[in-house]
Amino acid sequence: MRYRDFLRSELSGIVSNDFILPSGFHLVGHVALVHLDFETMRYAPLIGEKTLEYDKRIMSVAVRTGPTEGTTRLPSYELVAGDGNTVTTHIEGGVEFRLDPLCLTFSGGNRKERSRLSKLVKDDEVVVDMFSCVGQFALHIAKSAKVEVTAIEINPEAYQFLLENIKLNEMEDRVIALLGDCREVHPKRTASRVVMGYLHNTIEYLPFALETIVEDGGFIHMHMNVPESKLTDIIAKIEQVCRNYGYSSITSVHHVKNYSPGMGHYVFDIAAISEA
Ligand SMILES: C[S@@+](CC[C@H](N)C(=O)[O-])C[C@H]1O[C@@H](n2cnc3c(N)ncnc32)[C@H](O)[C@@H]1O
Structure with a gap:
């Protein structure tokens, strides 16, 4: 029933x-x-x-x-x-997550996107997850390919669960956790791919993602809440920010879920290519 x-x-x-x-x-x-x-x-x-x-x-x-x-x-x-x-154990796509859902956000609506992204990642990539929480993207990616992942989280409570989840899933050899603000602690010029799983004015963090990818360029998956009518404006802004940092860009957009009336959760897949 x-x-x-x-x-x-x-x-x-x-x-x-x-x-x-x-x-x-x-x-x-x-x-x-x-x-x-x-x-x-x-x-x-x-x-x-x-x-x-x-x-x-x-x-x-x-x-x-x-x-x-x-x-x-x-x-x-x-x-x-x-x-x-x-405090509970949630299993998704074969990955176990310890967390307290009364204190941390674990969105079921992002499940398909976690699976889509994991399929894009190839062996030997170096990935940085800038807004990791308990490892929702980082651990899915680390499970799907032989990759090196750096997972950054600002909230000490989420970070503790992230450490626990890395151990629980036996990924200590592939996933490194960093506690701090991704604008300050992001590794520089190391990643082939950056995940930006945060929804609020995420474009303000794009310069730090561009500092994280290797000099030749890389892929950036930037999530953001945007009214549908503003999608082309955001793509134009992405192009501008990339250009300021010496990259040309090709961006495609995917709808992840409806966020609130008139507002969608989108992911902007950005291929940044060095202009040098
Ligand atoms: C809602 S969660 C999203 C988790 C996951 N990325 C996803 O999309 O399913 C966003 C996480 O980003 C973290 N966060 C916010 N600002 C941050 C920053 N400047 N640096 C690192 N982490 C940050 C928050 O503490 C939170 O755990």
């Missing part, structure tokens, strides 16, 4: 049909993350208990209490049912 129908039947006589019940949840390891609207929020503990019954994989249920905020993308969730220990 579908989740919403299950909740509707379990809560009949308690929650009026006027209330909009959630159609699904985001499962990260054993933790179900549920979005309720303002009106339905008063039933959160009850919906939490029913969610535990709905799917036996779920041990903890948390509801969203506000927007994801700040540079470190801190989510706002509150535990409403089940196990208070929300």
Whole structure:
């Protein structure tokens, strides 16, 4: 039975049909993350208990209490049912990720992009992941090819999970983690490919990605939230920034997911070629 129908039947006589019940949840390891609207929020503990019954994989249920905020993308969730220990192991594409989804953002909507990118990477590449979090891109890439990956993360909590995940997946020989601001700690002139998995004004970080690729050029995958009407402007800006750093560029754009009304999450695949 579908989740919403299950909740509707379990809560009949308690929650009026006027209330909009959630159609699904985001499962990260054993933790179900549920979005309720303002009106339905008063039933959160009850919906939490029913969610535990709905799917036996779920041990903890948390509801969203506000927007994801700040540079470190801190989510706002509150535990409403089940196990208070929300540190969990999430498995995606054969990679194991330890994390606490109540403290860190792990987007299920980026799964296809992680898989697409991993297929582009060839053996012997040197890759830098500038916004690594717990290793979502870095570890997928390291699993799919014989590569050297440097994973940079500014948030000490995410960095600790990143270190744990490198060990857990036995990738110590391939993945190096750096704690710090990628604008300051990025390696210079070493990478064939740079991943920029961050959505907010990411183009401001492009000069640092251009300093990271080898002198001849390389590939940069720049994620960013952009209204569709602004895509051509962003491509023109990318060309300009690349030119300022001595590179010509060819950019193709892929839609990753809808972010908010009118705003899409896109990835700009940039081939930067030295003009020297
Ligand atoms: C929302 S996560 C995205 C994780 C992953 N790249 C993905 O796309 O699925 C963005 C991460 O970038 C980190 N971050 C933000 N600014 C940073 C910076 N200047 N240097 C390094 N990491 C940064 C945040 O702490 C957060 O863990």
